[in-house]
Amino acid sequence: MTGLLRVGSTDGSLFCPVCASPAQDLLVLASHLVEEAEASDGGHVMWLNRNLTKHRKSIEEIERLLVSLLAEDRPSDEVVKR
Numbered sequence: 165m166t167g168l169l170r171v172g173s174t175d176g177s178l179f180c181p182v183c184a185s186p187a188q189d190l191l192v193l194a195s196h197l198v199e200e201a202e203a204s205d206g207g208h209v210m211w212l213n214r215n216l217t218k219h220r221k222s223i224e225e226i227e228r229l230l231v232s233l234l235a236e237d238r239p240s241d242e243v244v245k246r
C-alpha cells in the first residue's frame with residue numbers, strides 16, 4: 165500500500181496515482197478516476213481494480229474508498245472504517 169496518492173508538498177493538493185493529474189480534493193480525484201475508468205483507460209481501470217474495487221461504483225462510493233485507503237496509510241482521528 166505505498167505510493168497510492170502523492171500529496172503535493174506545496175499546497176497539499178492530491179495527484180492521480182495513475183497519470184499524476186492534479187486534483188484539489190478526494191471528490192475531484194474520485195470523479196477523475198471514475199471518468200477515466202468509464203472511458204476504459206487501462207491504467208485507471210487497473211488501479212481501481214487493484215486498490216479499491218472490481219465493481220462499478222458511484223463517485224461518492226469511490227471517494228469513501230479513497231478516504232479508507234488514505235486512513236490505512238496515514239492514521240488520523242477521522243479514520244473511516246469499512
Ligand SMILES: [Zn+2]
Pocket residue numbers: 180181182183184185196197200208
Ligand atoms: Zn488519472
